[in-house]
Structures are given as structure tokens and as C-alpha cells.
Amino acid sequence: MKIVPEITAGRKALGVCVMTIVPLLQLATEYVGTGDARRALCKLAVTIIGLPILIWGSSAGLRWAADRRSGPFVLLVGGMLSAGALYAALLYAVHLVGSSFAALPPVPGAWIGPAAALRVGFAMGLTNFGLWALAFVFPFALDDARFRALEARQLRTAAELARLRSHLEPHFLLNTLNAIAGLVTEDPRAARRLLASLGNLLRHSRGDDSEMQTLGEQIEWLRRYAQILEQRHAGHLAFRWEVGAGTRGALLPRLLLQPLVENAVKHGALGRKDGGTVEVRAELVDEKTLVCTVEDNGPGMPEGTAWPEAFGLHSVRRRLALQYAKRASLRLESSPSGTRSILEIPIDGARS
Amino acid sequence: MSRLRALIVEDEWPARNYLVGLIEATQLADVVGAVASASDAREVLATLPVDVVFVDVQLSCGDNGLELVESLVAPADAPFNGHSRNGGARPLFVLATAFGQHALAAFDLGVADYLLKPFNEERVEQCLRRLHERRPNGGPGPVRVVARRKRSLVFIDPAEIWAFEASERLSFVHSSQGKFDIDLSLAAIETSFGRYLFRVHRNWLVNIAFARELDREGSETTLFVGTSIGDESQGVRVSVSRDRAQALRNALLANATGVRRF
Numbered sequence: 001m002k003i004v005p006e007i008t009a010g011r012k013a014l015g016v017c018v019m020t021i022v023p024l025l026q027l028a029t030e031y032v033g034t035g036d037a038r039r040a041l042c043k044l045a046v047t048i049i050g051l052p053i054l055i056w057g058s059s060a061g062l063r064w065a066a067d068r069r070s071g072p073f074v075l076l077v078g079g080m081l082s083a084g085a086l087y088a089a090l091l092y093a094v095h096l097v098g099s100s101f102a103a104l105p106p107v108p109g110a111w112i113g114p115a116a117a118l119r120v121g122f123a124m125g126l127t128n129f130g131l132w133a134l135a136f137v138f139p140f141a142l143d144d145a146r147f148r149a150l151e152a153r154q155l156r157t158a159a160e161l162a163r164l165r166s167h168l169e170p171h172f173l174l175n176t177l178n179a180i181a182g183l184v185t186e187d188p189r190a191a192r193r194l195l196a197s198l199g200n201l202l203r204h205s206r207g208d209d210s211e212m213q214t215l216g217e218q219i220e221w222l223r224r225y226a227q228i229l230e231q232r233h234a235g236h237l238a239f240r241w242e243v244g245a246g247t248r249g250a251l252l253p254r255l256l257l258q259p260l261v262e263n264a265v266k267h268g269a270l271g272r273k274d275g276g277t278v279e280v281r282a283e284l285v286d287e288k289t290l291v292c293t294v295e296d297n298g299p300g301m302p303e304g305t306a307w308p309e310a311f312g313l314h315s316v317r318r319r320l321a322l323q324y325a326k327r328a329s330l331r332l333e334s335s336p337s338g339t340r341s342i343l344e345i346p347i348d349g350a351r352s
Numbered sequence: 353m354s355r356l357r358a359l360i361v362e363d364e365w366p367a368r369n370y371l372v373g374l375i376e377a378t379q380l381a382d383v384v385g386a387v388a389s390a391s392d393a394r395e396v397l398a399t400l401p402v403d404v405v406f407v408d409v410q411l412s413c414g415d416n417g418l419e420l421v422e423s424l425v426a427p428a429d430a431p432f433n434g435h436s437r438n439g440g441a442r443p444l445f446v447l448a449t450a451f452g453q454h455a456l457a458a459f460d461l462g463v464a465d466y467l468l469k470p471f472n473e474e475r476v477e478q479c480l481r482r483l484h485e486r487r488p489n490g491g492p493g494p495v496r497v498v499a500r501r502k503r504s505l506v507f508i509d510p511a512e513i514w515a516f517e518a519s520e521r522l523s524f525v526h527s528s529q530g531k532f533d534i535d536l537s538l539a540a541i542e543t544s545f546g547r548y549l550f551r552v553h554r555n556w557l558v559n560i561a562f563a564r565e566l567d568r569e570g571s572e573t574t575l576f577v578g579t580s581i582g583d584e585s586q587g588v589r590v591s592v593s594r595d596r597a598q599a600l601r602n603a604l605l606a607n608a609t610g611v612r613r614f
Contacts, residue, residue: 170451179367182370187539235365235522
């Protein structure tokens, strides 16, 4: 999905009001202060002609910059220079026209000559552009950058989710097929069980496309996944499940626990020569936080490994951040007698 | 053509048994050991003469099959482990994996062949034929059974083995040296050492040479296998399933005298 920031009609009207009223007030103040009618009239003429051009021009520039994704800096510098040049030219022209009117004689001592007209015009252009920028170019540019980051993140997450859902690594699938091939003659019943588990797993990986699922559904899926792993590593891997009362309806991102379980098996339980266990627990704390713990009795993470970012934990963290901002957390505790991942998720709503 | 002596390094139980079965079925190689980890593989290779090692690329415990091969394929001028087994020849390596993405790295290491999962009979046979061309004289070294006692490996002469037992998902070997864990299913063991063994029960394979006492109480038949009977008996009592009892009696009595058939 592509997100493009838009200037709303309300915001545009507000901007135009600010852009009109502030220069007019400024002119009025200047006239009251100096009593120089000719100068005030010249500036008024410049503002009346220049302002629509400025607004139209910078809107066009803004769109152009957004399409090219060229950031706020280019827009600001380009805008300042063009606005300055525009106003300088306009004031110079008005000055020339105004000089031919004898009806308004210049106030002695104040502003004479075309060079001064250019300088003052340039300054007016800068001021007006500055106002414009403050009014909404700058917020818009910042929005654009933020939206861009968000879009990139959404794309990444969508790709990751698609990979997770489309399901499991092909490695897992091929190794499971190999295990079935081996069991066909040796233990036909086990082979059929494994085929059924694999079928269920595939079926339930594709069924639903929504990002959230209940803990109950997720645990069911994980149990099938675990069953397959248990059969492949017969005698060396055992799972224990403790799903607390009232947790099954809690919603959490789809298959969020899978990478934690996979790590506990691969880098934990199977790291023990005599076989290990993985324990998956879920409980409610204070009725509003779901705590899921995946614990293994493996040899722990080797020291010096950048493990919080490795092993698929990165995607778990990012999905948590996207879904819950800072209200959810993933903690890891590792010692030579095992590793524990603790996931805390606020309960937003529940499906029955 | 003598058979090659093969070692299998594979962390998954069904895959390990499957490969043992496939290799034995070709009659081109004998499986001398099947282990689950790189460290066990190193230990076996340091003790037993082996012609070919089948290595799974993705072993658990963070072991990597490629690294194992890399560490074992020593430079040509260094004698392998300092022993002159196989006349000093290093074993050949065959990688087993789900994908071919490691193929280049594997061939760089001098890996002899590459098996993709799921395995099949034709491919395994083709692989072993190729290996035979490279290593025509597989040594006739002793076939030994690799078993585990806690964390260490033990090597048992098949002639010392009384019986193999399956219990739940574990397998044990009973021998005059003691009872040890073994990382293979009974079916895989039967394919490897079938010529010495007799299946008396779903969970028991016995070495007929050590059958000492056949006992029947009611409908229950048991067989004592071991080195001696009586007060200082050394051995293990094995239950015999009803449908196999008659076949066992026939096998035991085929070359025996002194007892009338009962």
C-alpha cells in the first residue's frame, strides 16, 4: 500500500489566510510607522500580484519535490531563492511604474533607486516564503519523510508476514518429507501421523489472512509444528504446554511465537546430547497483560553472540513495535542451563 | 568388490534410520556407525576406519556439516589424525541437505557427492557406485557398533553383542560390556547387522549365538541371552512374542541335538 501525504482543503485555506493577512498587517504597520504611502502602495501591489504566484508555485514545487522524493532541504532553498527573485523582479517593476506617477512623491530620505528596490523585493520574497514554509510546507515535508519510513516498514513487514504464512521454510518441509520417506517402511503408523500433522499445518497456515489471531489458534498451530519436530527428533525432544485459564481468547500477531519456539528447539533443546525439553507457557497478569514464555533446557546462548538481533528475533520485535508501539516487550534470559524468551502483550480485545 | 565402510552424521532420527536402510540395501557399503552430532562423528573417525562419511549440512546444536567436513579434510601432506588407517587414506565425504545452495562450497572442499532430501534408493546407489570408482578397495576392517554411554561413545564388536532392545523411542544394546544407548531404530539395526540377529519381539533383536535358555510359562515365552546362566548369570531375559516363538524355536533347534522338539 502506498501512502502519500496530502494537504487537506482546511489546511490549505488556513495557509492562504495566514499568507494574506500577515503581509497586509505588516504593510499597515509599516505605513502607520513611516507614513510613506508610495512605498506601502508599491509593496501592496507586489503582494497582490506575487502572493498567488507564490502559493501556486510552491504547491507545484512541493508536488514535484514529493514525486522526486527530494527531501525538505531542496524544497526550502529552491523556494527561498525563487520567491526572492520573484519579489525582487516584481518590486523593481512596480518601482519603475511607480516612478512615473507624480501623484505620489517619494518621501525624502527613504528608499531611492532600482538597486534598493531589488534588495527590498528580495527580502520581501524571503519573508513571504518563510511564512509559507512555516504555515505548511515544512510540516508537509516532515510528514512526507515520516510517511515514507512508515511505508517502507509496512512493505518489509508485509513481505515477512507473507513468508511466514506461505508457510515455513522450505527446509522444514523437505526435511519433514525425508522423515516421512524414512518412516514409511519402518513405522508406517508414524509416517501416516506425520503426514496428517504436516497436512494440518499447511492447511492452517493458509486459512486466514488477518494479521491477528487468538492465542488458542496459535497454540493449536504450534502444537502441530511441535509434533512434527518431536517425531523428527524422536527421543531427543519433548514439548510441554501450559496454557493458563482465560488466555485462549487473547489476540496476538499471527504465528508470533513460532520463531521463539524454533530457536528454543534448534539452539536450545537439541543442543543437549541426551535430549532436551521446550516448555511453552501462557498466562494472564492483572487481567490486562498476556505473558507468553518459551523456555528450553539447552546449553544457553554462547557468550558474545549478538543473539537479541539474531535468529528471527528481529522480526518478532518489529512486529511487536508496529502493533503495540511500546506497550509490548520481548525479553531474553540465558544461562548455561537454558534460555527463556518472555513476551508481554497488552490485551486489546478478544475473540470468543 | 569389497564393501565401503560408511559413517552417517544426521541429527534427525527417521532420516538417520532411513539413510542406514538405503545404504545397506545397495549392498555396496556397511554402516559402521550413525551419530547425531559433529563431535560424535569426530570421535568415531578418530577410532574406527571409515571409507565414506554421509554428513547432514544442517545439524542441530549450531553444528554445521560443512564446517565438520572442512575441519576433517586436512591438507594432503598432513596424515589424517596421525593414524594410517585405510592405508593412510582420508574418508570421502557425501553431503546430505534439502537444497543445493551449498553445492559450490562443498565441491570446493572436495566433497565426493551431494544427496538432496528426500533421499531415494536410486540416487543413493548411484552415489555409492561413484564412490566405489574413487575408492575401489574399501578396507575389510572390523565392523564395529557405535553406542553411547552418557556423553561418551563406546565401540562394540558385534561378536560381543547379546541383544538390541527398543523401548519407547530409545534403543539399547546389551553386551558383555554392559548396556548402552544406540542412536538407531531396531529396523535400521536389523538392516545393518541382520545377518547376526534374530527378531524375537517387536522390541527385541537377539544374537542367536548367545541364546542360552528358552523358557515357557503359560503362554509367555522368554529367552535368556548372555554369556553364562545359573547363579552368576550374565545376560538379559527377553520376552518372545507369540507369533515369533515357533520360528525362534526352529532356528535354535536347527543345529542343536539333545532336545526333542517341543
